[in-house]
Amino acid sequence: xxxxxxxxxxxxxxxxxxxxxxxxxxxxxxxxxxxxxxxxxxxxxxxxxxxxxxxxxxxxxxxxxxxxxxxxxxxxxxxxxxxxxxxxxxxxxxxxxxxxxxxxxxxxxxxxxxxxxxxxxxxxxxxxxxxxxxxxxxxxxxxxxxxxxxxxxxxxxxxxxxxxxxxxxxxxxxxxxxxxxxxxxxxxxxxxxxxxxxxxxxxxxxxxxxxxxxxxxxxxxxxxxxxxxxxxxxxxxxxxxxxxxxxxxxxxxxxxxxxxxxxxxxxxxxxxxxxxxxxxxxxxxxxxxxxxxxxxxxxxxxxxxxxxxxxxxxxxxxxxxxxxxxxxxxxxxxxxxxxxxxxxxxxxxxxxxxxxxxxxxxxxxxxxxxxxxxxxxxxxxxxxxxxxxxxxxxxxxxxxxxxxxxxxxxxxxxxxxxxxxxxxxxxxxxxxxxxxxxxxxxxxxxxxxxxxxxxxxxxxxxxxxxxxxxxxxxxxxxxxxxxxxxxxxxxxxxxxxxxxxxxxxxxxxxxxxxxxxxxxxxxxxxxxxxxxxxxxxxxxxxxxxxxxxxxxxxxxxxxxxxxxxxxxxxxxxxxxxxxxxxxxxxxxxxxxxxxxxxxxxxxxxxxxxxxxxxxxxxxxx
Amino acid sequence: xxxxxxxxxxxxxxxxxxxxxxxxxxxxxxxxxxxxxxxxxxxxxxxxxxxxxxxxxxxxxxxxxxxxxxxxxxxxxxxxxxxxxxxxxxxxxxxxxxxxxxxxxxxxxxxxxxxxxxxxxxxxxxxxxxxxxxxxxxxxxxxxxxxxxxxxxxxxxxxxxxxxxxxxxxxxxxxxxxxxxxxxxxxxxxxxxxxxxxxxxxxxxxxxxxxxxxxxxxxxxxxxxxxxxxxxxxxxxxxxxxxxxxxxxxxxxxxxxxxxxxxxxxxxxxxxxxxxxxxxxxxxxx
Numbered sequence: 001x002x003x004x005x006x007x008x009x010x011x012x013x014x015x016x017x018x019x020x021x022x023x024x025x026x027x028x029x030x031x032x033x034x035x036x037x038x039x040x041x042x043x044x045x046x047x048x049x050x051x052x053x054x055x056x057x058x059x060x061x062x063x064x065x066x067x068x069x070x071x072x073x074x075x076x077x078x079x080x081x082x083x084x085x086x087x088x089x090x091x092x093x094x095x096x097x098x099x100x101x102x103x104x105x106x107x108x109x110x111x112x113x114x115x116x117x118x119x120x121x122x123x124x125x126x127x128x129x130x131x132x133x134x135x136x137x138x139x140x141x142x143x144x145x146x147x148x149x150x151x152x153x154x155x156x157x158x159x160x161x162x163x164x165x166x167x168x169x170x171x172x173x174x175x176x177x178x179x180x181x182x183x184x185x186x187x188x189x190x191x192x193x194x195x196x197x198x199x200x201x202x203x204x205x206x207x208x209x210x211x212x213x214x215x216x217x218x219x220x221x222x223x224x225x226x227x228x229x230x231x232x233x234x235x236x237x238x239x240x241x242x243x244x245x246x247x248x249x250x251x252x253x254x255x256x257x258x259x260x261x262x263x264x265x266x267x268x269x270x271x272x273x274x275x276x277x278x279x280x281x282x283x284x285x286x287x288x289x290x291x292x293x294x295x296x297x298x299x300x301x302x303x304x305x306x307x308x309x310x311x312x313x314x315x316x317x318x319x320x321x322x323x324x325x326x327x328x329x330x331x332x333x334x335x336x337x338x339x340x341x342x343x344x345x346x347x348x349x350x351x352x353x354x355x356x357x358x359x360x361x362x363x364x365x366x367x368x369x370x371x372x373x374x375x376x377x378x379x380x381x382x383x384x385x386x387x388x389x390x391x392x393x394x395x396x397x398x399x400x401x402x403x404x405x406x407x408x409x410x411x412x413x414x415x416x417x418x419x420x421x422x423x424x425x426x427x428x429x430x431x432x433x434x435x436x437x438x439x440x441x442x443x444x445x446x447x448x449x450x451x452x453x454x455x456x457x458x459x460x461x462x463x464x465x466x467x468x469x470x471x472x473x474x475x476x477x478x479x480x481x482x483x484x485x486x487x488x489x490x491x492x493x494x495x496x497x498x499x500x501x502x503x504x505x506x507x508x509x510x511x512x513x514x515x516x517x518x519x520x521x522x523x524x525x526x527x528x529x530x531x532x533x534x535x536x537x538x539x540x541x542x543x544x545x546x547x548x549x550x551x552x553x554x555x556x557x558x559x560x561x562x563x564x565x566x567x568x569x570x571x572x573x574x575x576x577x578x579x580x581x582x583x584x585x586x587x588x589x590x591x592x593x594x595x596x597x598x599x600x601x602x603x604x605x606x607x608x609x610x611x612x613x614x615x616x617x618x619x620x621x
Numbered sequence: 622x623x624x625x626x627x628x629x630x631x632x633x634x635x636x637x638x639x640x641x642x643x644x645x646x647x648x649x650x651x652x653x654x655x656x657x658x659x660x661x662x663x664x665x666x667x668x669x670x671x672x673x674x675x676x677x678x679x680x681x682x683x684x685x686x687x688x689x690x691x692x693x694x695x696x697x698x699x700x701x702x703x704x705x706x707x708x709x710x711x712x713x714x715x716x717x718x719x720x721x722x723x724x725x726x727x728x729x730x731x732x733x734x735x736x737x738x739x740x741x742x743x744x745x746x747x748x749x750x751x752x753x754x755x756x757x758x759x760x761x762x763x764x765x766x767x768x769x770x771x772x773x774x775x776x777x778x779x780x781x782x783x784x785x786x787x788x789x790x791x792x793x794x795x796x797x798x799x800x801x802x803x804x805x806x807x808x809x810x811x812x813x814x815x816x817x818x819x820x821x822x823x824x825x826x827x828x829x830x831x832x833x834x835x836x837x838x839x840x841x842x843x844x845x846x847x848x849x850x851x852x853x854x855x856x857x858x859x860x861x862x863x864x865x866x867x868x869x870x871x872x873x874x875x876x877x878x879x880x881x882x883x884x885x886x887x888x889x890x891x892x893x894x895x896x897x898x899x900x901x902x903x904x905x906x907x
Contacts, residue, residue: 401797428803441794445816457812458803508802 001072002029003174003206004036004053008066011048011057011230013277019064020277023048023230026066027306028223030174035200035207037221037238039214041253041523043274045230046210050176052076053208054087071173089119092167094196096179098159102151108162109147112169119170134165138195157188161195168199175200178210185386185550190594190604193220212523214253218242218600223312226250229274229287232306236313242600246315248292248323255328256528258557261598264577266331267557269532270525273493286317294322331557341413342374343544344398344430344512349407351393367393369568370407375512375544380534382559382576383548384591390568391548392436395516398546399433400424411512432510436517438497442489448475448500449485455508474503477540479533495526499533506537513545519554531558552595556580564588629896638827638889645882649701656695657683660852664690669868687857687871688864696852697878703846703853704882707767707837712829714772719779720822724810726780727787738784741777749774753836757845767846771833779825783818790817820897824890831886838879854879 011023023045030036038046051057052068053075068075070091075083087093095101103111109131116127128147135143138161151159160180167175177196181189197220200207211217217224217238224241226234226249234247245251255268270291275283285300286292292299296319304316317323351368368390375381383391396402398409400416408417411430416423435441442451449471456462456470472482478499489497498518505513515534519527531554534545549555555562555576562579564572564587572585583589596604629635648655670679670686672693678685684693726737753770760766790796791814799809840846841855849856854875861871 399801401801425803428801431801433798433801435794435798437794441798443793443795443813443817454799454804455802458799458808504798504802 002031003071004030004208005069006049006066007069009049009052009068010063010065011045011052011061012064013058014060015277015281018281020281021064021230022061022277023052023227026225026227026232028225028232028235030206030208030223032173032206033200033204034222035197035209035220037217037224038208038210038227039212039217039224039253040227040233041212041274041525043229043276044227046212046227047178048230050093050178050208050210053091053174053176054093055083088115089170090172091174091176092170092172094160094163094167094175094177094180097183098156098163099151101163102159104151106150107147108149108151108154112147112162112166115166116169121169130169134169135162137168137199138162138165139191140165155188156184157192160184160188160192164192164195164199168203168205171203172205175205175207176210177207179212180209181216182212186552187386187590187594189216190596196220213596214242214250214257215596215598215600219596219604226253229280231287231303232314232316233288234313234315235306236310236315239600240310240313244310244324246309246313246320246323247288247317248294248326249288251323251326252291252293253524255326256524258531258553259598260553260556260580260592260595264331264557266329267528267532268326268328269528273495273526293326294319340376343377343379343412344375345410346374346398347372347408347410349394349397349409350405351390351397351402352405366568368397368404371563371565371570372407373563373570373573375546377511377544378538378542379561380538380545380547380559382555382562383546383565384550384552384555384562385565386550386591388567389565391565392516394565395433395514395546395548399431399514400427401433428508430510431512431514432505432508434502434505434513434515434518436520438489438494438501441501442497444489446488447485448487448489448492451489451500452503452507454504470507474507475500477537478503478506479529493526494522495529498522498526498530502530502533502537506541509541511543513543514548515545516548517550518547520549520551527554534558552580552591564591629893632892632896634888634892635896636892638885638887638892641881641885642830642889645701645885646705648698649705652698652702656692656698657681658692658695660695660699661691661850662695666690669864669871671868672870672874675870684874685868685870687860687868693857693871693874696857697854697874699852700854700857700875700878701882703764703841703851704834704837704879706764707771708830708833708882708886710768711771711775711833711836712826714768715775715829716779716822716826718772718776720783722776723780723783724787724814724818727784728791728806728810728814730788730791734784737780741780741784744777745781750836750839753840754843754845757840762845762848764847764851767837767840770840771836774836775829775832778829782825783821786818786821787814790814820893823897824894827886827890827893831883831890834879834882834886 006026006028009023009026010021012019012021028036038049040046052063055075063076070086112131112134113127116130121127121130131147132143135146140146140158140161180196181192184192193216196207209217209221221238223236224238225232226241226247228249233249234241234245241250245254252268252270256270258267259265272291275287280287285302286304289295289299298318304318306314306316309315309320349368349371350366353365353367354362355365356362371394373381383394385391393402397404403419408415410416411427414426416427449468452471452474453467456467462470468485471485475482475484480496480499489500492500519530522530547555547559559576561574562576563570564579564585566587572579572583572588579588580592583592664686667679667686668688668690670682671677672685673680673683682692684697686692722737726734753774756770756773757766760769796809796813799813804812837846838855841853842859844859846855847853857875858872861868865872
């Protein structure tokens, strides 16, 4: 019998006194020992399913129709006490943010012990032995010393392992993993996912794996359910959904994700974005129709029926046969021909941070060691590496937010190493930065027009009307409507905010743009829009960019050259294609191997590195 | 479209606080018009007249008279002048010193921050009431000196709270972005940091006004505030204290006045904090 069955599951939210279905008529089942992947962009309702299992719906949300059966019992209608007994024992959860999943004021040992005590694991001694066994099972060596540590002393990956160990402690029948690797580095993601798969196989656990990464889902899931605005778009065996997607949405998602192998292909850009709660009400037919490339008149008439398109493979589309015809656009040729004299040369750049402990002790940490490279006009250089590899520190030094400890930076032939006012003004004419988090990078009290024309304000040029005109011109250049000029950042979506963020830097007409993780945390469709925007802007305006990212596929799509950083050093650099096709440094190889391959049937064999525990312990001491 | 009231004006707390505070302010400004008697006019024939609602009350003295036969209501209304003057000027003065130092410390950080932080620590290690008494002894009585004493004692409160707020805002990427676009330090502080910390500043001022009213009452109670011919609420309490059993109203009424003023300022400050604080409103929206 299936472990988890959703039958016509409908979750509604009350919006201005009206009930709007957030999840509508969802049908799926997870057999014992199988992994179901829930895939979709943010807002698709993926996490809502995990919350429905735990019955931890936000206020105003409720299951209004259908049922969710766990092991023959109705999770929605069972009494609170019964559910509480099930949760954490038969149904376990792995959260997205490992650090917030653990209590910061208790040691790892105390938290595991508390959990085991609840599961009636006998006395303290037995529980401690069991805790050590559990940590061993998630490949955390030195378990005994780990038990006395606090969560902040561990790396994100180690915290996530502790949480996985706790989740599997009770030999649960069902595990709900909500984006368990999104907050982690790619090399650690691979190991965490494999760990879940390993324990799942050993224990015969059913898993609901929530992710936005279609490639990752194709690797580890047996079945995949693609959600769009709370509606099932496609459901079927992972391989079939991935290799022969029947719903246009699945196909578009796939095509908007940059490829990791083969020839560089263009990115499909889905227009607009997923309808929100209030927009859903106004759409009569298929919710995807406004963005669908294959839309016909029939699509807008009525909601599409869910039809069979293969063995166990269903899709909610009235003409799935046309889906395969959707093709990625021909990529805009990357033109790195403008290489002449370098625009910016970086020579032996280093940064050492000094931390004081008490009066006399001090420790030094070399965040960046001897980084040298040259950036030419119109060239996009990608810097990749894990968190803590010094990527962001390089960016901050290049735009003058941080003073290098050693080394020299020259822009268009002039040395900009000193911190005089003249140098800063000179640097400002050439270099601008786009910050990672638009939430923090946009002043919430300024209107969009005032944000994007800050460069004019700084220079003291232009009247109010001139600035507004400039703002509107910039907005249309970055693909936003001029009416947005009078909005506040809080009234924009994540992707729109990031565009405003880019527009502000562009207003100063820089010749070099430094972009720090500007597409991380965005949905693939928004990411594709932004990447294509950057390429278009380069064609139209001409600028060079230093693009810092942990996402290798993005760098492969966007950048002409790539620098691989590991522990503050550049371990490999060269033309993107050369580095990706034939990596020479072992670290580059392990980084590349950690990315789930494009072809789901290809073996995914991330190399295990011992660097991670060593790093984390070093940080903890 | 109809112009809507801003959110902070629709909060019940803010409205109550504003009503109380403006009523007191009104009394203070129009004291000569509102007061039925001269506050210092003595009527030794009718001393200890109880308020109108108590037995033996007199219509001529709505809130009764004190030991020298002075009208309590008139003294109360005139006392509001001292209280309000001190509240407004002392809190603005304390803000001016405290906030400016806080912006400097929080924005520049490092050694500047350490020096200002230590100064605040040392300053705060003196007990506030003792410090203000010492200052009053040194400066001599008088309204201006009361204000000065409160400013010198209470600027640290502003400085410490504002500094931590400025520290958070100064770390935001938009502040770094403004610097990269060529904003001067001065312009960055004024355009990017001050607007973000303004809600806290307004709230602190409002709370500080309540504190200033209390401190002034304490000082005038011990005779260290304004000179004896200027009526003040603390003085009224001190005068009535000896006759607490014979004429309790003389004591209760100025205490109620102080209570009402402090309540008004505090609830105004609390209401402003709730409606202006971005963090609170953001969590409610989410």
